[in-house]
Amino acid sequence: MLKPYVHLMRRPGASAFFAAGILGRMPISMIGLGIVILIAQESGSYGLAGAVSGVAVIAGALTGPIQGRLVDRFGQRVLLMIGSVVCTIALAALLVAVRADAATWVLYVLSFVAGGTRPQVGSFVRARWTHLLGRGRALQTAFALEAVGDEVVFIVGPVLVTLLATQVSPYAALSAAGVLGLAGGIWLALLRASDPPGRGKSDGTEQAPLPWVSIMLLSLIGLGLGATLGGTEVITVAFTTERGQAGMSGVVLAVWAFGSLLAGLWYGSVHWRAPVERRLLIGTIALAITLAPLPWVNSVWQLGVVLFGCGMTIAPTMVAVTACVEEWVPPQRLTEAITWTVTGILLGVAPGNAAAGHAVDVWGASTAYWVPFAIGIACALVAAVSITFARPKTRFAHN
16 A cells, blocks of 8 residues: 555655655644644633634635745745745744733734745645646545645644643744744755746736636535534534543544544555546545434444544545646646635634534534534535536646
């Protein structure tokens, strides 16, 4: 199963930009949690902590497509350099502001700047794979590897933040997020050989049209995936707490992520004959099916088993979304299109958290699992609409 990935890592420069991409993505899973822990401890308000953290997420979602378009036009190097430095400075300023008990609006502004300038490293690295490999089986394997990388980031990041916050200081936890993001961003920027060349303004390729209906539907699927992930996480914490095993929530969620990691490795090692659109539909249907048993589980170990199976549908579905983008959009605007789907996922997490939290308050944790199941059904319906009515007639080969 690992053989295709070994071949990928032997490609010139691949191992370096993959490693830099993992390092540069660490802030995705660290900044939000780090802000919550820091502000909650210093101010005693989880409401303020969640709001400031949410501003960073929203800012990243809003600026993601803009970053993608700039990168497609001018290349990644300059944006990586500037974005990584400004994001780290904003985080450092946020630390100082919290320490100095600054006005609330100052915290919001600094959080917005930090989230909005954080480079969209995941999209940038996927664009590098496309530039290196072109279309074909190897690119699908690379996308699967990136999905696995995302899972690694979301397993390691929260653990590192929690460990630093409890054993050292909440300030150290958020500082680590900034340092890792800066190191990864600068490292990736220095790897110029793998950087897809910017198209510039003079060749007219900025006018290449995007299939906006198709991209928006794929982004809507991403929104549903983000809401499913965020909602399931909140309900799982509530479920384990209700049963007096709150400490097991991290273990269960890690099992969930591990299932996705294994499925991502397997998915990328298979030579698929089915069109990517069919794989997207199957992935969303499988996600909904595996979410269905959650309202019926009665113990934490049963929950772990069901979530492991559910996790095995996540990475393949995300890979299929990215693969659809790769085939449906012109190469001149690939990074921009990928960032739209990433934006969908980011924007989906917050409402997923909110809807799940409200359902827990009203009905309890077990019944609240119907919320992510309903979202999973909606994702499958949108996928069916996408491949039936909005699939572009033109396919693109990326070189």
